[in-house]
Amino acid sequence: MGPKKTDRQKIRGEIRIGLGSCCVASGSDDIRQAVERTVFENGLEVQLKHVGCVGMCHQVPLVEILPEGKEPTLYAKVTPGDVKKIIESHFAPPDLFKRIRNKLINAIENIQTDIHWDGIERYHLNVREKHVASFLGNQIPIATEYRGIINPLDIEEYRQRRGFEAIQRVLTKMSPEEVISEIKISGMRGRGGACFPTGLKWELVAEQKNPMKYLICNGDEGDPGAFMDRMLLESYPYRVIEGMLIAAYAVGATAGYFYIRAEYPLAVKRITRALEICRENNILGQNIMHSDFSFDIQLVEGAGAFVCGEETALIESIEGNRGFPRLRPPYPAEKGLWDQPTLVNNTETYAQIAYIIRNGAESFNKIGTQECKGTKVFALAGKIARGGLIEVPMGITICAVVEEIGGADTPIDLLTLTKAGAMMGSGGMVVLDDTDCMVDIARYFLAFTQKESCGKCTFCRIGTRRMLDILNRLCSGQGRDGDIEELENLGEWTKKGSLCGLGKTAPNPVLTTIRYFRDEYEAHIKGKCPTGRCVDMIKYSINDQCIGCTLCAQKCPVGAIEFKPHEKHAIDPEKCIKCDSCRQVCTVDAVSVE
Known part of the structure; x- marks a missing residue:
């Protein structure tokens, strides 16, 4: 049963329903059906809009009511049974008989069931409330601009909000060299983990004289606790596509690929449909926007191997081979997909490109720190009151993210995190507390990377296995003197002897926990787990x-x-x-x- 179709001139308001993966998993599709049923039964003249991720994953399912000429109202953790009364509190049926009928039905239900509804205050979220303001206040939406407002697949709405304005400007007013210069001035760095300067990477590909060049969007997100790319692909497909088009024009790419893990079915579905709509609207294909520029994008689904997040392993996978990292140099910018120059950028990187072109490099450059400009999207999870997707300026402290937004005063930027023994990564942030055993946590993350190792590099294949064996002994009360030093030695050699980022960073959880929580390792050698988490020792x-x-x-x-x-x-x-x-x-x- 669908909502009553209404003349747009008579629409009295809008109801927005979040339908990202997190929302759907929490039951938002049931909410959608309840909303459609209520609108239909009451003959309401309202517009129903399916929107992408709002970021407040700790409050889903979310429903936002926007009566015509009034302030919007956001409701959190809504249940299907309460949808009817929430909607009726904002929109009265246009028919007098239906209004009287609703009042009678509500009165009879209260008498029969003796259940009194708690009222809309139970679900209402006020953006001025401390817990909501703290979550939203420190954020700067660039990649996530218009979150919870736009329909992910409505191309006309995207255009109304300056969508495709950047690619139009590029095609009509800028040369490829000028585009690359603008990206370099912005100070943009890749958001996939390595933080390589984006403009320089584009320049290296543009300098290649090959007639065939490729461009790839790396959406193969597999880090524990990370779901940023999934959200961007599901909620802002046109923004990512526009960024890819600008990059393709700048470097002279002739064909493009989305590489998205098959475990993200909603992202795959929306990107597939968005590509079709773009072709129908001359945004992809031959002579884009009536220009001399032609470019199209295909979608390839990854099989879930974590190592394929590394760009050369990803290229091997697209070519139909096993996902083994390649020895570099040559780099993909010189010899990538099918031995042709290839530009590989992360989903979030492409999602921020249109903003830079549309608003100017300076508008992006003034956000962040001297070394790291702009914003970063993080997935905030773990032992925290307000988990979800956040976009914050580079340089914000971990304390601000965890305690203020989510409910360590180390600034989040490339150099500071590297000095601390950590890395920016793709943006998954899992919060732990003092009841967690750091040795066991290190074992958990190392077990993940050891399992995901492709096995090509001896240091990664055997080094991580040996480290995991030692951690298993420590967590079972069989630690020995010298285990800590052996872990440090194996970790350093694994980092030095591995080809790709997986092997080079796999020892990080072990090395950093030894660095900051050495006393816990020493306690395990003595047969005691201070937190009582290691069951074999309690x-x-x-x-x-x-x-x-x-x-x-x-x-x-x-x-x-x-x-x-x-x-x-x-x-x-x-x-x-x-x-x-x-x-x-x-x-x-x-x-x-x-």
């Missing part, structure tokens, strides 16, 4: 605080606690699986963990 027991309430015995999934009402209980260590259920259910802190 023991559960019941102390004298026990009152014999039997809650722990009832909760234990393996029968490790005998049911003895009004008596002190005991845990059978042979049966105990250390699931922590007994401690969580105990009301008198009678369960000890040692």
